[in-house]
Amino acid sequence: MANLIIILAEASGEAHAAPKAFGMDATVWVSIAMLVFLGILVWKGVPKMIGAMLDKRIAEISKQLDEAEQLRLDAESLKAEYEAKLADAAKEAEEMRARADAEAEALVAKAKADATQLIARRKQMAEERIAAAEAGALAEVRTAAAKAATDAAAALIAAKHDAAADRALVDQAIAAVAKS
Template identity: 80%
Template structure:
């Protein structure tokens, strides 16, 4: 018992089969790891990790494919937008050109119409002037004829008629 007291007095750790607790924990750990390896736990863990890696890789590939699709769609829509913008600009330019052409044609038509109406008015005025001048000439001729007839009737007698007839006969005979 003295030895036992001495062992307890020194604070020595209990031992079994001459091995202390650290050795036993190490042996238990090696046995546990051996059982795990024998049952294939590391392979199962590796398989689970490989499966998870495959899933993550698949998700990354899908994400990459989606990103590429999105980029191609973006490029396609940007091209369509550029085309639509160009077409809109072309349509606007054509519309402006057509509007300018319509305005120019309207101005030309208005100028031509004004010219035609002015010419028609001038022609009407000229016709009215010619008609008025003809009426004045006709009235003047009638007045002159009436005045001449009145003067001849007043101042012309049978002797004057005889002289005129003789003069007309003489001019016919000469001719």
């Protein structure tokens, strides 16, 4: 209600007196109260407590930063380890590919060599068969020629020789054997 009276008095344009106690106005009393409050805070050690709380918080933050730094270092070491493993795996894969290529080349070379040997063996066998067939045919021809010659000689001898000529030939052969 007093506020309402003050507002009405101001609105009517009347001058009023500022409240004072012990000769000091409200601004001085608020300043004194503030100084007393700050003095009590200093006397009770509130700035030290605030400093201690801030130091504690700084220590916690520093600890968290150290942990974060350690985690970062661990992550970097794990990253390096996995990069090394990846590089080893890539190297091993490259070595396996090189070995597979070498084995494939060796198998191809062996297959070519085996095919060449097989062709050579088959050629040799064919040549041997041809030679055997030629030898067989030659033997048959010789046998047939010998038989034909024997038959022809027998026919000639039978036609041109008689028993007296045979006796003379036998006597000559005996004489030749006796001289030797």
